[in-house]
Amino acid sequence: MSRLNGKAALVTGASRGIGRATALALANDGALVIVHYSSAAAEALAVVDEIVRAGGKATAVGADLGTADGAHVLAAKVREIVGNRLDVLVANAGVSNAAPIEDLSVEDFDKLFAINVRAPFFLVQQLLPVLGDGSSVVLLSSLAARAAVGTIYAYAATKGAIDTLVKHFASALGSRGIRVNAVAPGIVATDMSAFTKTDAGQQFALGIQSLKRVAHPTDIAPVIAFLASDDSRWVTGDTIHVDGGSKL
Numbered sequence: 492m493s494r495l496n497g498k499a500a501l502v503t504g505a506s507r508g509i510g511r512a513t514a515l516a517l518a519n520d521g522a523l524v525i526v527h528y529s530s531a532a533a534e535a536l537a538v539v540d541e542i543v544r545a546g547g548k549a550t551a552v553g554a555d556l557g558t559a560d561g562a563h564v565l566a567a568k569v570r571e572i573v574g575n576r577l578d579v580l581v582a583n584a585g586v587s588n589a590a591p592i593e594d595l596s597v598e599d600f601d602k603l604f605a606i607n608v609r610a611p612f613f614l615v616q617q618l619l620p621v622l623g624d625g626s627s628v629v630l631l632s633s634l635a636a637r638a639a640v641g642t643i644y645a646y647a648a649t650k651g652a653i654d655t656l657v658k659h660f661a662s663a664l665g666s667r668g669i670r671v672n673a674v675a676p677g678i679v680a681t682d683m684s685a686f687t688k689t690d691a692g693q694q695f696a697l698g699i700q701s702l703k704r705v706a707h708p709t710d711i712a713p714v715i716a717f718l719a720s721d722d723s724r725w726v727t728g729d730t731i732h733v734d735g736g737s738k739l
């Protein structure tokens with residue numbers, strides 16, 4: 492497929508999990524992919540290598556999105572690479588933290604909001620000058636934004652904020668031809684949902700899903716690639732649930 496030929500895409504948190512699968516999918520569609528990572532440089536370079544060996548184009552860029560200027564630093568690096576045009580921004584990097592209400596610290600709460608909400612907000616802000624007509628922004632929401640699953644209260648609130656942001660961003664940026672959407676996965680077998688490696692964890696996932704298998708990052712990436720492409724040209728301000736029919 493070549494629906495992203497000649498386009499440039501940034502995928503944050505692309506060293507592992509859903510971000511990695513998304514980087515591979517966008518590159519397979521023809522995009523030059525900027526593979527962002529925080530600390531896992533070797534893993535990010537392996538993703539770049541896999542893309543290049545398959546005949547695609549990619550480069551890796553590191554930045555800690557938990558710092559106050561992390562999004563600004565990353566945006567500056569991205570603009571050095573792409574020049575005056577970025578076509579696709581997938582703000583995927585995220586962290587989770589399961590803890591009873593009584594146990595979550597202020598530091599943990601702030602870290603969740605810094606990486607999951609502040610960073611996507613300021614990435615969009617800092618990349619606006621190079622996002623133009625036909626650009627697509629995809630943010631990562633979660634099943635947790637609409638349903639009580641586990642003890643991930645503050646994490647769930649960060650994803651609720653994402654669902655709100657996409658509507659406001661889409662409304663503000665539509666006149667510039669920029670679409671903004673979110674994808675809300677359910678439970679996906681990644682490092683973040685490492686409990687899916689246990690029998691009990693798998694049973695928990697199957698128990699809340701209509702479809703009876705554990706999801707993999709490759710179940711999510713094609714939907715992000717669809718939102719990145721012109722095939723979704725009339726979709727904006729929406730959150731697409733990609734969760735095998737969880738908590739119906």
Ligand SMILES: NC(=O)c1ccc[n+]([C@@H]2O[C@H](COP(=O)([O-])OP(=O)(O)OC[C@H]3O[C@@H](n4cnc5c(N)ncnc54)[C@H](OP(=O)(O)O)[C@@H]3O)[C@@H](O)[C@H]2O)c1
Nearest residue numbers: 504508509529530531556557584585631633679681683684
């Ligand atoms: N897995 C699920 O069940 C699930 C469900 C719903 C929504 N989601 C959402 O989907 C997205 C991807 O999740 P995942 O499961 O693929 O996660 P993951 O496998 O744990 O990977 C997280 C990614 O985020 C990056 N990251 C972590 N802390 C960062 C920081 N301070 N600065 C910059 N990047 C940082 C990591 O980079 P390094 O490798 O360099 O550390 C990594 O690439 C997240 O937004 C998550 O909330 C996941």
